[in-house]
Amino acid sequence: MKEYVNTFLHYRFLLKELVKKGIKLKYRRSYLGIVWSLLEPLLTMMVLTIVFGTLFGNKDKTFPVYILTGRLMYSYFSSSTTRALKSVRANAGMIKKVYVPKYIYPLSSVLYNYVIFLISLIVLAIVSVVLGIQPTIYMLQIPVALILLLLLSYGFGMILSTIGVFFRDMEYLWSVALMIIMYTCAIFYYPSKLLKSGFSWILKFNPLYCTISIFRSAMFGEMMNMHYFAYALGFSVVSILIGMICFKKKQDEFILYI
Amino acid sequence: MGKPAVVVDNVSMKFNLSKEKVDNLKDYLIKFIKKEIKYNEFWALQNVNFEVQKGDRVGILGLNGAGKSTLLKVIAGVFKPTEGKVIRNGRLVPLLELGAGFDPQYTGRENIYLYGAMLGYSKKFIEEKFDEIVEFSELKEFIDVPIKNYSSGMKARLGFSIATLISPDILILDEVLSVGDAKFRKKSEKKVLSMFDKGVTVLFVSHSLQQVQRLCNKAMILEKGKLIAYGDIDEVSEKYEKMIE
Numbered sequence: 305m306k307e308y309v310n311t312f313l314h315y316r317f318l319l320k321e322l323v324k325k326g327i328k329l330k331y332r333r334s335y336l337g338i339v340w341s342l343l344e345p346l347l348t349m350m351v352l353t354i355v356f357g358t359l360f361g362n363k364d365k366t367f368p369v370y371i372l373t374g375r376l377m378y379s380y381f382s383s384s385t386t387r388a389l390k391s392v393r394a395n396a397g398m399i400k401k402v403y404v405p406k407y408i409y410p411l412s413s414v415l416y417n418y419v420i421f422l423i424s425l426i427v428l429a430i431v432s433v434v435l436g437i438q439p440t441i442y443m444l445q446i447p448v449a450l451i452l453l454l455l456l457s458y459g460f461g462m463i464l465s466t467i468g469v470f471f472r473d474m475e476y477l478w479s480v481a482l483m484i485i486m487y488t489c490a491i492f493y494y495p496s497k498l499l500k501s502g503f504s505w506i507l508k509f510n511p512l513y514c515t516i517s518i519f520r521s522a523m524f525g526e527m528m529n530m531h532y533f534a535y536a537l538g539f540s541v542v543s544i545l546i547g548m549i550c551f552k553k554k555q556d557e558f559i560l561y562i
Numbered sequence: 563m564g565k566p567a568v569v570v571d572n573v574s575m576k577f578n579l580s581k582e583k584v585d586n587l588k589d590y591l592i593k594f595i596k597k598e599i600k601y602n603e604f605w606a607l608q609n610v611n612f613e614v615q616k617g618d619r620v621g622i623l624g625l626n627g628a629g630k631s632t633l634l635k636v637i638a639g640v641f642k643p644t645e646g647k648v649i650r651n652g653r654l655v656p657l658l659e660l661g662a663g664f665d666p667q668y669t670g671r672e673n674i675y676l677y678g679a680m681l682g683y684s685k686k687f688i689e690e691k692f693d694e695i696v697e698f699s700e701l702k703e704f705i706d707v708p709i710k711n712y713s714s715g716m717k718a719r720l721g722f723s724i725a726t727l728i729s730p731d732i733l734i735l736d737e738v739l740s741v742g743d744a745k746f747r748k749k750s751e752k753k754v755l756s757m758f759d760k761g762v763t764v765l766f767v768s769h770s771l772q773q774v775q776r777l778c779n780k781a782m783i784l785e786k787g788k789l790i791a792y793g794d795i796d797e798v799s800e801k802y803e804k805m806i807e
Binding site: 473 | 577578588590638639640641642656658663664665667668672675676679680681682683684685
């Protein structure tokens with residue numbers, strides 16, 4: 305255990321460099337650069353609000369905040385897991401040359417997207433203030449949701465990065481899976497109808513929906529649903545454990561496949 | 563004599579060469595059901611045993627495909643051996659395929675930090691040595707240009723300059739003394755020789771027997787993954803000359 309901590313500390317700087325590289329390269333050569341991490345969710349929010357709010361006759365003034373919370377969290381989950389899935393192959397050049405603990409690559413993918421995600425939360429703050437969301441004590445629950453989201457993405461990222469080395473098809477399968485996850489996250493619709501129907505399990509067993517729901521509770525001044533919390537936490541921890549075990553077992557074979 | 567710098571203990575390395583590369587799920591499932599997944603087992607290294615004492619400079623000789631580069635990668639820790647183990651005592655710097663770890667979109671400056679971090683240097687150390695790296699690589703005008711616009715010689719020069727920044731205890735050289743133009747080659751050989759004087763342990767792969775004789779005091783011959791000779795340079799090179807006749 306002590307050895308693990310020491311190696312991690314030794315490669316801390318590399319992790320930092322990889323995170324920096326991810327952020328820098330994402331927006332390099334675009335004129336607006338990092339501003340896109342604010343502008344992009346804002347624009348998507350507008351489109352979704354127009355389509356699912358105005359056109360569908362939803363008069364709720366805070367609906368854009370509702371959409372934005374779901375959309376930001378989903379898009380972080382989606383981009384970080386997709387990046388992690390490709391991370392080992394993307395860094396093949398390094399892996400073939402120097403010994404570096406390989407979990408650094410999926411970890412850096414998840415982390416650099418997280419930094420961009422945190423920056424994009426500024427948009428949420430601005431939109432909330434503009435639409436008159438009152439700050440409440442319940443907003444202290446926000447970090448809970450943010451940490452859960454990170455854990456969940458890391459767990460999935462580790463599992464996917466292992467599979468991604470051996471089966472390239474996983475990229476395409478995962479993009480389909482992400483679409484299913486998106487539609488079962490209640491990003492741009494209210495879940496009440498679905499929750500009352502016989503299909504409520506679709507939402508309740510979706511850990512990402514549970515996490516988004518906790519975040520929304522925080523934003524709209526409610527206590528979070530403790531069942532969702534327990535479930536999302538349990539799910540994240542289990543997926544991290546599975547991911548670490550798979551990764552550790554298979555990492556020495558990576559080099560033969562990349 | 564103290565602890566040996568590198569101990570290679572009964573190392574074997576197996577590769578599965580599948581006849582066709584199966585890397586998508588559909589093919590894999592079809593072949594799995596038909597039981598058609600066949601591998602050609604290929605032992606790149608077989609029961610290799612040796613010790614390298616501190617300060618020894620060992621040349622590794624052998625024909626193409628004898629397992630020389632695989633052996634170096636096993637020692638560098640890039641490959642994990644199928645069987646056996648490698649013990650390294652001291653800081654190891656591998657000079658394998660210089661510049662292959664650079665990010666093409668990153669500038670030279672950014673790549674220095676990235677590559678340095680990969681080799682385990684600290685940020686402070688790289689900052690201190692930054693000018694030295696740039697000067698040695700002779701790339702001052704190009705340092706803020708993305709690496710993708712570099713020539714392969716320029717990349718190799720930058721890679722060499724970063725990797726040789728500190729004197730390691732164990733240096734692994736895979737024919738890298740032939741990077742860049744003649745002028746840089748001379749300079750890099752001089753730098754490596756100056757490391758030799760500091761008592762670094764060297765593992766060196768080359769096809770040129772003269773170069774090995776000039777630089778090394780010990781040598782080994784690999785043939786088809788087996789170690790067939792290991793000892794003083796004169797003895798081994800005599801044997802090697804006979805072998806290649």
